[in-house]
Amino acid sequence: MTLPRSVTxxxxxxxxxxxxxxxxxxxxxxxxNRFAKYCVYGILGVSIALSWxxxxxxNLGQGLFFGLGAYMIxxxxxxxxxxxxxxxxxxxxxxxxxxxxxPGAVTDLCCINKGSFLWIPFQWQWFGVAMGLALPxxxxxxxxAVIFRKRIAGVFVSIITLALVLLVRLVLIDAQPITNxxxxxxxxxxxxxxxFEFDPYVTPTxxxxxxSLSVVLIGARLLVETRAGLILQAIRDDENRARYLGFDxxxxxxxxxxxxxxxxxxxxMLYVLAAEFASPTFMDLTFSITMVVWAAVGGxxxxxxxxxxxxxxxxxxxxxxxxxxxxxxxxxVIGLMFxxxxxxxxxxxxxxxxxxxxxxxxxxAVAAAPVVAAGE
Amino acid sequence: MSNKSALTIEEIxxxxxxxxxxxxxSMVVEEGELxxxxxxxxxxxxxxxxxxxxxxxxxxxxxxxxDTEITNRxxxxxxxxxxxxxxxxxxxxxxxxxxxxxxxxxxxxxxxFANLGFGFPAEDRDRVDEALELAGLREQAGRRAGELSHGQxxxxxxxxxxxxxxxxxxxxxxxxxxTQAETFKTSQIINGLKGRHTLVVVEHDMAFVREIxxxxxxxxxxxxxxxxxxxxxxxxxxxxxxxxxxxGIA
Numbered sequence: 001m002t003l004p005r006s007v008t009x010x011x012x013x014x015x016x017x018x019x020x021x022x023x024x025x026x027x028x029x030x031x032x033n034r035f036a037k038y039c040v041y042g043i044l045g046v047s048i049a050l051s052w053x054x055x056x057x058x059n060l061g062q063g064l065f066f067g068l069g070a071y072m073i074x075x076x077x078x079x080x081x082x083x084x085x086x087x088x089x090x091x092x093x094x095x096x097x098x099x100x101x102x103p104g105a106v107t108d109l110c111c112i113n114k115g116s117f118l119w120i121p122f123q124w125q126w127f128g129v130a131m132g133l134a135l136p137x138x139x140x141x142x143x144x145a146v147i148f149r150k151r152i153a154g155v156f157v158s159i160i161t162l163a164l165v166l167l168v169r170l171v172l173i174d175a176q177p178i179t180n181x182x183x184x185x186x187x188x189x190x191x192x193x194x195x196f197e198f199d200p201y202v203t204p205t206x207x208x209x210x211x212s213l214s215v216v217l218i219g220a221r222l223l224v225e226t227r228a229g230l231i232l233q234a235i236r237d238d239e240n241r242a243r244y245l246g247f248d249x250x251x252x253x254x255x256x257x258x259x260x261x262x263x264x265x266x267x268x269m270l271y272v273l274a275a276e277f278a279s280p281t282f283m284d285l286t287f288s289i290t291m292v293v294w295a296a297v298g299g300x301x302x303x304x305x306x307x308x309x310x311x312x313x314x315x316x317x318x319x320x321x322x323x324x325x326x327x328x329x330x331x332x333v334i335g336l337m338f339x340x341x342x343x344x345x346x347x348x349x350x351x352x353x354x355x356x357x358x359x360x361x362x363x364x365a366v367a368a369a370p371v372v373a374a375g376e
Numbered sequence: 377m378s379n380k381s382a383l384t385i386e387e388i389x390x391x392x393x394x395x396x397x398x399x400x401x402s403m404v405v406e407e408g409e410l411x412x413x414x415x416x417x418x419x420x421x422x423x424x425x426x427x428x429x430x431x432x433x434x435x436x437x438x439x440x441x442x443d444t445e446i447t448n449r450x451x452x453x454x455x456x457x458x459x460x461x462x463x464x465x466x467x468x469x470x471x472x473x474x475x476x477x478x479x480x481x482x483x484x485x486x487x488x489f490a491n492l493g494f495g496f497p498a499e500d501r502d503r504v505d506e507a508l509e510l511a512g513l514r515e516q517a518g519r520r521a522g523e524l525s526h527g528q529x530x531x532x533x534x535x536x537x538x539x540x541x542x543x544x545x546x547x548x549x550x551x552x553x554x555t556q557a558e559t560f561k562t563s564q565i566i567n568g569l570k571g572r573h574t575l576v577v578v579e580h581d582m583a584f585v586r587e588i589x590x591x592x593x594x595x596x597x598x599x600x601x602x603x604x605x606x607x608x609x610x611x612x613x614x615x616x617x618x619x620x621x622x623x624g625i626a
Contacts, residue, residue: 226494
């Protein structure tokens with residue numbers, strides 16, 4: 001069942017190579033930008049595999065962490081946009097704040113409305129970046145501490161996370177003066193590093209996302225290979241056994257929950273760079289559940305599988321929804337796919353591929369040395 | 377009384393809103409001793425183990441591992457203080473291989489951050505190999521624990537406790553559901569642990585008890601009814617009346 005390490009390394013290496021070589025094949029900036037977004041979904045797949053596949057925590061509110069990451073960087077990029085800079089105030093000012101301001105309000109970030117001061121530090125792009133990573137992790141830490149210390153498990157974790165993402169979504173929409181409510185944050189500036197602007201439709205931006213995906217992918221894989229990763233899987237299989245072996249179970253669960261949230265927040269930030277907006281739809285229930293479907297189809301207990309599942313489904317979706325007939329039918333297709341996978345392929349595509357390779361290697365080994373293979 | 381005590385239980389008890397499952401049990405288990413807990417269903421054997429290992433919080437009394445008080449501490453803290461426990465229903469990590477199961481058990485640094493490294497030190501791997509050998513699971517090392525037979529699963533859990541090398545090992549019905557051959561092998565494994573560990577075993581199977589027992593504590597309705605060598609217990613009138621019935625020990 002466990003494949004030789006060389007096969008795993010080869011799989012990861014070819015995937016990363018394919019990511020890096022893609023721009024040679026796809027030159028259309030529109031498609032390259034699309035693939036950058038799919039890479040972001042791939043990162044989300046990794047974060048789901050980590051929490052669902054390895055920690056056994058089915059988080060139905062991963063969109064919360066994605067959304068928090070997205071909004072944090074979007075706030076910075078909003079202030080960096082040309083319109084925000086040209087409002088005639090001393091500080092850059094988001095256009096929607098101006099439209100919604102009360103007559104006679106001071107046109108400055110400090111006090112145009114009650115909450116606008118929160119935006120002040122976001123004038124520094126790196127503050128947005130730091131918050132985009134720190135806030136999801138922090139929220140996950142607090143949430144995880146409550147859930148796991150109280151020994152809440154299984155479906156109850158899913159219900160809590162699901163409720164929470166909807167709650168935050170409501171608050172986000174309700175805090176219209178500082179979040180622009182339903183409309184989200186649009187008309188953003190470009191992410192800039194040392195004078196280089198990451199235009200979403202150029203190759204360097206694709207590479208920024210693709211390299212990020214590769215790093216996250218390999219990092220997550222290495223993380224589950226550590227002793228802590230092994231103990232985490234043990235906890236997933238039998239929490240009590242692990243507890244009576246002397247492990248502080250919640251500490252492990254909280255740690256990996258935070259890592260998963262951090263990765264999702266990071267994905268949210270990258271998505272904003274590629275898509276140039278942040279909106280409450282990131283915290284829609286459907287989005288969080290769709291992520292779970294990606295991971296299930298790709299193979300939740302495989303980091304690479306979940307990642308490929310996410311990218312594959314989105315690629316298929318994009319090509320299918322081009323035609324009007326399939327646009328609505330797509331939802332049926334994906335729902336059906338999920339049911340079939342759960343029923344017949346609990347280990348997803350990755351499981352099928354692994355079994356296939358395993359059988360292939362097994363057959364070769366039988367031909368070479370029958371005695372050794374018998375033990376496998 | 378030359379040996380020092382490994383596990384000391386003082387007047388321990390728990391009150392489940394009026395029902396006292398364990399009611400003021402005191403017991404001293406010496407280092408290296410194998411103690412068998414005997415008793416009818418509902419006598420409080422498993423509850424006593426729960427109280428010692430922290431699964432159930434006691435409402436009275438105290439528990440010590442050597443000189444350290446562990447009363448009502450968190451389960452993982454009690455484990456680290458030196459108590460390993462095997463459950464009545466075998467619990468292993470089903471999706472991990474047998475070797476992986478033992479590797480998890482061999483990891484004695486409990487913290488998350490301390491475990492962010494790769495692989496296990498050579499001495500840990502040696503202990504894993506030793507335990508595989510002792511439990512007769514060497515052939516199964518690469519198999520998923522979920523695929524093992526019932527007996528093998530029990531041995532795997534035992535092997536995990538052996539790898540852990542805790543001072544005190546609590547075994548809750550280690551032969552439950554086993555065939556005669558499996559029971560015999562289990563008694564061999566347990567006899568192999570005698571002296572190296574302090575063992576407390578809950579058991580019903582008298583053939584098995586005769587095989588392993590040194591000293592027996594009989595519980596009845598949450599209280600200690602008798603304590604002594606197997607010979608004395610079998611003859612004890614009170615025990616016969618309360619638990620074994622007039623026919624004596626089968």
